[in-house]
Amino acid sequence: MSRFERYLTLWVALCIVAGIALGHMLPGVFHVIGLAEIAKVNLPIAALIWLMIIPMLLKIDFAALRKVGTYWRGIGITLFVNWVVKPFSMAALGWLFIGYLFKPYLPSDQISAYIAGLIILAAAPCTAMVFVWSQLTRGEPHFTLSQVALNDAVMVIAFAPIVGLLLGLSAIIVPWGTLTLSVALYIVIPVVAAQVVRRRILMSGGEAALTRLVNVIQPVSLVALLTTLVLLFGFQGEQILKQPAVIALLAVPIIIQVYFNSGLAYILNRLASEQHCIAGPSALIGASNFFELAVAAAISLFGFNSGATLATVVGVLIEVPVMLSVVWIVNRSQGWYERGSMPLSGSNKKAALAE
Numbered sequence: 001m002s003r004f005e006r007y008l009t010l011w012v013a014l015c016i017v018a019g020i021a022l023g024h025m026l027p028g029v030f031h032v033i034g035l036a037e038i039a040k041v042n043l044p045i046a047a048l049i050w051l052m053i054i055p056m057l058l059k060i061d062f063a064a065l066r067k068v069g070t071y072w073r074g075i076g077i078t079l080f081v082n083w084v085v086k087p088f089s090m091a092a093l094g095w096l097f098i099g100y101l102f103k104p105y106l107p108s109d110q111i112s113a114y115i116a117g118l119i120i121l122a123a124a125p126c127t128a129m130v131f132v133w134s135q136l137t138r139g140e141p142h143f144t145l146s147q148v149a150l151n152d153a154v155m156v157i158a159f160a161p162i163v164g165l166l167l168g169l170s171a172i173i174v175p176w177g178t179l180t181l182s183v184a185l186y187i188v189i190p191v192v193a194a195q196v197v198r199r200r201i202l203m204s205g206g207e208a209a210l211t212r213l214v215n216v217i218q219p220v221s222l223v224a225l226l227t228t229l230v231l232l233f234g235f236q237g238e239q240i241l242k243q244p245a246v247i248a249l250l251a252v253p254i255i256i257q258v259y260f261n262s263g264l265a266y267i268l269n270r271l272a273s274e275q276h277c278i279a280g281p282s283a284l285i286g287a288s289n290f291f292e293l294a295v296a297a298a299i300s301l302f303g304f305n306s307g308a309t310l311a312t313v314v315g316v317l318i319e320v321p322v323m324l325s326v327v328w329i330v331n332r333s334q335g336w337y338e339r340g341s342m343p344l345s346g347s348n349k350k351a352a353l354a355e
């Protein structure tokens with residue numbers, strides 16, 4: 001890990017402060033950037049996400065995807081946490097904290113909307129940012145790509161019914177344009193671009209040339225992450241300054257949900273004797289959220305200025321700092337994890353996979 005990566009938490013904190021300050025001082029600039037969108041998908045953010053995930057995608061050999069069935073335990077655990085546990089645990093946390101414990105401190109006419117926003121947020125598993133978290137935990141890239149693709153496929157079928165069930169609505173308006181465009185921008189385009197570049201580099205210079213390229217552009221990924229953070233906090237700088245107490249209270253169930261679901265996925269992978277390079281991204285995929293889809297769905301259902309939309313925006317604000325803390329926990333606990341993931345762990349399982 002480079003010196004820059006070792007101090008990533010500091011850079012994140014500085015970017016959060018810078019984003020809020022710039023959003024307050026230059027709201028017009030951020031408003032213009034925020035309007036550069038199609039179907040509620042912000043194009044500058046999409047471009048930054050490309051810069052974040054393409055270095056990891058360059059490492060992926062699609063011919064090796066045929067081996068992803070080896071990781072069926074991790075795939076099953078992640079699907080279980082994402083679609084069976086996560087939306088329902090968030091609904092329970094929302095009703096407990098927002099509907100009961102924090103109710104006296106929140107606008108009474110927005111309580112139901114806040115809970116709805118939290119449910120919508122939890123029902124949309126993360127897509128693009130997972131590649132960044134997986135890379136930071138030295139996760140298996142083929143597993144990450146396959147899991148994300150599978151989640152996208154399930155999301156098309158399960159998002160509306162789950163949200164409808166938990167909100168008690170007979171019909172949910174799914175922003176299909178946002179969902180389709182997000183998958184294309186965050187998955188299809190960068191995957192195709194990365195594979196084209198990978199093939200050309202391998203043909204001209206071999207593995208050594210590819211390794212040099214990845215090492216050169218790797219810092220770009222982290223710079224793009226920090227720039228994204230400045231933009232996200234800049235977009236919501238006014239909201240943060242106007243309603244800091246409401247935002248802090250809404251953040252509580254979201255943070256608890258992230259640690260609960262990531263911890264559950266991590267421990268289940270350990271009990272299933274899955275490798276750490278699978279358990280890391282599995283835990284992170286099981287905890288993070290597809291905030292673009294969540295915000296768009298909240299706006300379409302409840303309106304731009306609703307409590308539901310604000311709740312999904314809070315998810316955007318805390319996504320990067322909280323997920324970085326989960327990355328830190330996963331990396332620091334690798335020794336503990338591998339001591340308990342028996343009988344196939346570490347070199348033994350790698351040898352078994354090689355065979």
